[in-house]
Amino acid sequence: MRDRMAGSKVTIYQVAARAGVSAATVSRVLNGARVSAESERLVRAAAAELAFTPNRTARRLRRQYSEVIALIIPDVENPFFTALARGVENRARAGGFSVVLCNTDDDPARESTYIDIALAEHMAGVILAPADGASDVSRLLARKCPVVAVDRSLNRPDIDAVTVDNRAGGLSAAESLFADGFSRVACITGPSSVETAQLRMEGWRQAGERHGAGGDGLLRYADYRVDGGRAAMAELLALREPPDAAVVANNLMAAGALDALRDAGLTPHAFGLAVFGDLPFASFERQGIRVVDLPARELGEAAASLLLDRIAGDDGPARTVVLRTDRTLKEKQ
Amino acid sequence: MRDRMAGSKVTIYQVAARAGVSAATVSRVLNGARVSAESERLVRAAAAELAFTPNRTARRLRRQYSEVIALIIPDVENPFFTALARGVENRARAGGFSVVLCNTDDDPARESTYIDIALAEHMAGVILAPADGASDVSRLLARKCPVVAVDRSLNRPDIDAVTVDNRAGGLSAAESLFADGFSRVACITGPSSVETAQLRMEGWRQAGERHGAGGDGLLRYADYRVDGGRAAMAELLALREPPDAAVVANNLMAAGALDALRDAGLTPHAFGLAVFGDLPFASFERQGIRVVDLPARELGEAAASLLLDRIAGDDGPARTVVLRTDRTLKEKQ
DNA sequence: GAAGTCTAAGAAATCGATTTCGTCAAGACC
DNA sequence: GGTCTTGACGAAATCGATTTCTTAGACTTC
Secondary structure: OOOOOOOOOOOHHHHHHHHOOOHHHHHHHHHOOOOOHHHHHHHHHHHHHHOOOOOHHHHHHHHOOOOEEEEEEOOOOOHHHHHHHHHHHHHHHHOOOEEEEEEOOOOHHHHHHHHHHHHHOOOOEEEEOOOOOOOOOHHHHHOOOOEEEEOOOOOOOOOEEEEEOHHHHHHHHHHHHHHOOOOOEEEEEOOOOOHHHHHHHHHHHHHHHHOOOOHHHHEEEOOOOHHHHHHHHHHHHOOOOOOOEEEEOOHHHHHHHHHHHHHOOOOOOOOEEEEEOOOOOOOOHHHOOEEEOOOHHHHHHHHHHHHHHHHOOOOOOOOEEEEOOOEOOOOOO | OOOOOOOOOOOHHHHHHHHOOOHHHHHHHHHOOOOOHHHHHHHHHHHHHHOOOOOHHHHHHHHOOOOEEEEEEOOOOOHHHHHHHHHHHHHHHHOOOEEEEEEOOOOHHHHHHHHHHHHHOOOOEEEEOOOOOOOOOHHHHHOOOOEEEEOOOOOOOOOEEEEEOHHHHHHHHHHHHHHOOOOOEEEEEOOOOOHHHHHHHHHHHHHHHHOOOOHHHHEEEOOOOHHHHHHHHHHHHOOOOOOOEEEEOOHHHHHHHHHHHHHOOOOOOOOEEEEEOOOOOOOOHHHOOEEEOOOHHHHHHHHHHHHHHHHOOOOOOOOEEEEOOOEOOOOOO
């Protein structure tokens, strides 16, 4: 563990010696400062011959800055977040940045650890898909490290955020069910402490009021996970007056809810279902389920763009980008 | 971009000043070297009061070593690799390491770039799930940076690798189909340049020879992607003497193959199917399809364990760990 | 009591690239 | 011809923690 990586390490000084110039000049060539054509030629030749790669650690220490951004997400195994990650990566890569993916498992302590690491590693910025509960970004702000919240805002007007119009999505999801003749439309949403869960539910509630539907008796809070969705749906189906349709606030809970429906001998045709976000390989849409489109990749791209602007020095007031959720209207099959 | 992160930065010197000792002593306290109890108390108190976090960049520059490992995978959106990533992360985290996830999209150039970054960033080691084609790990070896190949070996006996017994899996998958009375068992495998594709196919071929089956006329090479699987299955079904069953060499191609079966009006009961690796939320197993268990998470954990051993200084001969594929025998539903 | 260990801890070198500062020479301008 | 600019570039400081060296006591040991 001590003398790891002891192999050939070419430093800027060796390049300088070979080119017959000073280290400063080598650095200037590498960073595009003014240098004579002759020096540049010599340096480039020497660097190529020695296969020189600048030591990023040293550069970072000096510059107090690195071209790496941290993406902190609650669950690498959730397709929504991996699609989001891909969006971030695409955009970041185009801007010359690398992305470090940090998985918190919805654990605030792990989230906090990763924030510390991002700071200690001099990362250029942080994109945070907040874990359950209140995330503490104050340390980042104190060090002027750019942060963008994605998917969920942090309820802080001073921080950039990229979200979708969750309330509108909830509203149109429920409306679409009412429009198709369902009358008892339930809602299975996420933890009440989570902003997206709250907003999606409010959209549903608003539609319910318009149609004089049953109200909060058909509302269930679950945990945004498969098992929670299954349990909530089972509970709803066991009611004396069960619903005939439901809005489910995320993809994983919908997978569970679908299981519960099957267990009860129901199909997505008999029982209306509208879901926030699809699943790859198990497309809800192809099963004839209404899907509120969550543009995960676009969320990631937008968040990365915002962050890159900040890193480039933009210090205007915080912006909140809200992407549209275009509910898929067609019920296929 | 210049004066980012200009906020409060506490250095070891400030801690030293506050504790009334030298920076060397602070470092010793932090790294567990011999220090008097009194100094230690003073330093810890000062560090706590100032909320000191050591600057990892500086530490890394001096130590020529960081507690970060790179995990290079071909596709973040493939559940197999995210499960593998989770395994790596679990094990690494337990050992005090962070994991940087690098997504190559099966592009050798991107893989190569990430390898350079890993070196330039002084990462402690690299776990590589090789992209299509020949990966060049020579630079890592030259710098004595530990590498472990996972999923696919690099055909280099001098490099640690963690794989599954692909041939045995292919064999038992095909055998299970023959045992259930299918007689024309096809095979849809990955690119011929990819080791896993080759071995899985060979297992299938071996079973075919035992049962005097049709031979390579029922073999198709595809690309390990959904569309490739769909096309290959469509092609097989269009044969004058089509197969009545197939071994499919990965999860994505199986999803496509299943589509093609449905398009042809076939079910996984009428047409026997055995697949390498399942998909979450769209479990093949639950659809009555035979699944060769690919222990993705365990692969990741084993790879990380191996790498951590190397990082800790183990320089014994290269090891190859082969995990078992326990084919799920029960055909449910 | 003198010579020989230890110990704790400070001063200073070090890791490798960047950047400031200053020098030197060539050309511009009066 | 002399002063001013300007551009190229080397010497040295810098980033912050770690790791030698060194030194000053304290403690043995004969």
